[in-house]
Amino acid sequence: MDRKQEVLRQLRETGSYVSGQQLCETLGVSRTAVWKIIKKLKEEGYPIEAVTNKGYRLLSVEGKDLFNKEELERRLQTRWAGRPMIFSEETGSTNADIFRLSEQDYPQGTLAVTSKQTAGKGRRGRTWISPPDVNVYMSILLRPDFKPETAPMLTLVMALAVHRACEELYGGKGDGQPADNSAELPGGDGKAFAGAEASSGGAGQPADGTEPCRFGIKWPNDIVVSARDGSWRKICGILTEMRMEEKEIRDIVIGIGINVNQAEFPEEIRETAGSLALALGHPVSRADLTAEVWKYFEEYYEVFEQARGLSPLREVYERALVNRGKKVRVLDPESPYEGVALGINEEGELLVKPDDGSEVRQVGTGEVSVRGVMGYV
Numbered sequence: 510m511d512r513k514q515e516v517l518r519q520l521r522e523t524g525s526y527v528s529g530q531q532l533c534e535t536l537g538v539s540r541t542a543v544w545k546i547i548k549k550l551k552e553e554g555y556p557i558e559a560v561t562n563k564g565y566r567l568l569s570v571e572g573k574d575l576f577n578k579e580e581l582e583r584r585l586q587t588r589w590a591g592r593p594m595i596f597s598e599e600t601g602s603t604n605a606d607i608f609r610l611s612e613q614d615y616p617q618g619t620l621a622v623t624s625k626q627t628a629g630k631g632r633r634g635r636t637w638i639s640p641p642d643v644n645v646y647m648s649i650l651l652r653p654d655f656k657p658e659t660a661p662m663l664t665l666v667m668a669l670a671v672h673r674a675c676e677e678l679y680g681g682k683g684d685g686q687p688a689d690n691s692a693e694l695p696g697g698d699g700k701a702f703a704g705a706e707a708s709s710g711g712a713g714q715p716a717d718g719t720e721p722c723r724f725g726i727k728w729p730n731d732i733v734v735s736a737r738d739g740s741w742r743k744i745c746g747i748l749t750e751m752r753m754e755e756k757e758i759r760d761i762v763i764g765i766g767i768n769v770n771q772a773e774f775p776e777e778i779r780e781t782a783g784s785l786a787l788a789l790g791h792p793v794s795r796a797d798l799t800a801e802v803w804k805y806f807e808e809y810y811e812v813f814e815q816a817r818g819l820s821p822l823r824e825v826y827e828r829a830l831v832n833r834g835k836k837v838r839v840l841d842p843e844s845p846y847e848g849v850a851l852g853i854n855e856e857g858e859l860l861v862k863p864d865d866g867s868e869v870r871q872v873g874t875g876e877v878s879v880r881g882v883m884g885y886v
Contacts, residue, residue: 513579514579515535516536516543516546517555519535521567528564528565531564553575556569556570574792574794574796576796578596581594581622581799586800587618587804589618589807592620593615593616593618594619594622595610595619595620596622597621598623598625600625601627602764603764606648607619607649607650608750610650611759615650617651619649619650620648620650622646622647624642624644624645625639625642626646639766643770643784644766644767644769645766645795646765646766648762649762652761653814655817657753657758659817659818661749662874663749663763664747666806666819666822667747667765668726668731668732668745669825670806671732672732673805675724675732675734677805678793679724721737725830727741727886728832728850728859729859730747733783733831734783734785736783736787736789740884740886742781743781745766746765747764749763767802768784769786769792769793770784770785770786770793770795771787781884785798809822819856823852823854830853832850833850833851837849837850837880838879838880839870839872839878840879846864847863847864848862848870849861849864856873
């Protein structure tokens with residue numbers, strides 16, 4: 510445990526004032542060093558009261574979005590996913606960070622987390638816009654022993670985990686207001702999936718019968734949210750990258766970016782992007798969400814790994830799939846077409862029945878874009 514963690518532990522456990530002298534003796538450092546640690550904790554958002562002749566006291570942190578290694582490790586409930594955790598306040602790309610850690614023989618499950626990316630990557634070479642201190646950007650290292658053609662399906666497994674985490678924490682909740690980007694906000698077996706079905710209503714249900722907050726997956730891996738039955742907005746993107754060695758998987762990195770407390774978006778994505786805070790009507794804890802995501806990823810990944818595919822996860826994925834039964838436009842550069850999305854097959858491909866009456870087609874991840882006919886979904 511480092512010195513900052515020890516100071517936090519003492520403040521939490523005491524529940525009252527801890528003298529500077531006591532902290533000096535426990536840590537074996539000077540008063541100046543203790544003061545610097547307290548200053549750093551305050552900068553991270555901890556409400557610490559300092560009173561002459563009494564010492565330091567940690568006030569209530571309820572409702573505060575504290576996002577650092579200490580808070581994340583306190584909440585993490587996994588056996589291997591997110592262990593070890595490498596936290597940085599700023600980095601270029603968490604995917605690039607994980608590949609570097611893989612070169613140093615870090616184990617499967619190693620997680621890189623940051624609250625600001627300067628070179629985030631999206632699908633098809635796009636840049637992932639990463640404003641600081643409001644969202645979550647993280648990547649995990651995997652070293653699977655299955656065939657390379659199985660790897661693209663991991664993107665859907667990750668999407669399931671994020672969707673489940675959002676449903677468990679926020680499904681059916683919110684203040685009933687639509688996601689208004691002008692809002693002002695501060696800076697194994699079937700039993701395993703008992704809570705995975707999308708909520709319909711619940712806490713905070715408005716009197717007019719509309720659902721406060723719903724979550725879904727836009728094929729293959731975009732997590733979307735709808736507030737008060739409004740339009741679906743993207744709150745999470747997922748990028749899976751794989752490296753090969755002699756025709757076998759060397760390592761896989763899955764990176765995700767989640768719009769958590771972001772209040773404004775660039776004009777080019779303003780009509781399709783959203784955040785949890787905008788949908789719910791209040792800021793949320795990034796640390797809570799992060800821990801929940803990896804809890805469910807570990808669960809789903811182990812089921813996927815044992816089955817060597819999506820077969821046991823297909824039904825739960827389709828329940829969350831907002832494209833299912835909807836008109837879609839398949840933006841195939843060679844032959845674009847429209848049809849109705851039916852669901853997915855066991856390889857994670859989207860099944861589309863073309864409007865021209867031809868046979869159902871399988872749309873592979875990474876090959877084309879799929880959009881709703883009347884909008885993003």
